[in-house]
């Protein structure tokens with residue numbers, strides 16, 4: 520939601536997609552997500568720039584090994600910096616910019632699994648990845664479908680990130696929302 524308020528043109532595009540595909544007669548539901556590729560891209564691009572677990576989960580190799588040319592003795596604590604990989608200019612064009620369109624190729628020919636890893640990667644990848652991605656997308660889609668959103672007048676959105684194992688905003692988001700007509704239609 521913070522990224523959407525920072526980029527109103529993205530919010531508008533996501534709202535148009537929802538209005539066109541779902542309409543005003545019913546609420547967005549889980550099976551609809553397949554028909555909402557732009558909304559999915561918004562979530563993927565948010566996970567790229569702001570991965571929930573920026574260092575994934577610490578792992579330790581069970582035997583001596585080489586990783587990326589470095590000798591790593593067994594039992595070493597290995598951290599994968601997904602945050603840095605997600606912002607590596609060798610992997611992404613203009614990596615600091617929030618551009619959901621760049622995620623159009625997820626699942627396509629480009630090997631996203633090796634560079635977009637908000638749920639980790641390989642054998643120990645998050646088993647709840649599909650569920651987690653769907654829940655976040657459905658929650659965001661519902662907020663967009665049901666409310667008009669805008670910044671609190673006169674307030675700049677502070678994007679400073681917290682430190683720690685999980686990433687959240689230092690300064691919680693404050694935003695204004697107004698119910699859209701669909702709310703009156705469905706609730707009354």
Ligand code: HEM
Pocket residue numbers: 571572575576577637638639640642643644645646647648650651652655
């Ligand atoms: C947006 C939601 C979620 C995010 C961002 C997320 C992220 C992650 C990450 C980064 C890891 C570590 C992967 C690695 O070390 O390479 C992980 C592991 C794990 N996640 Fe999730 N997760 C989410 C939702 C869920 C849900 C809904 C479940 C269960 C229903 C779940 C269950 C697990 C379990 C059991 C592991 C440990 C896997 C292992 O070590 O083999 N996660 N998750």
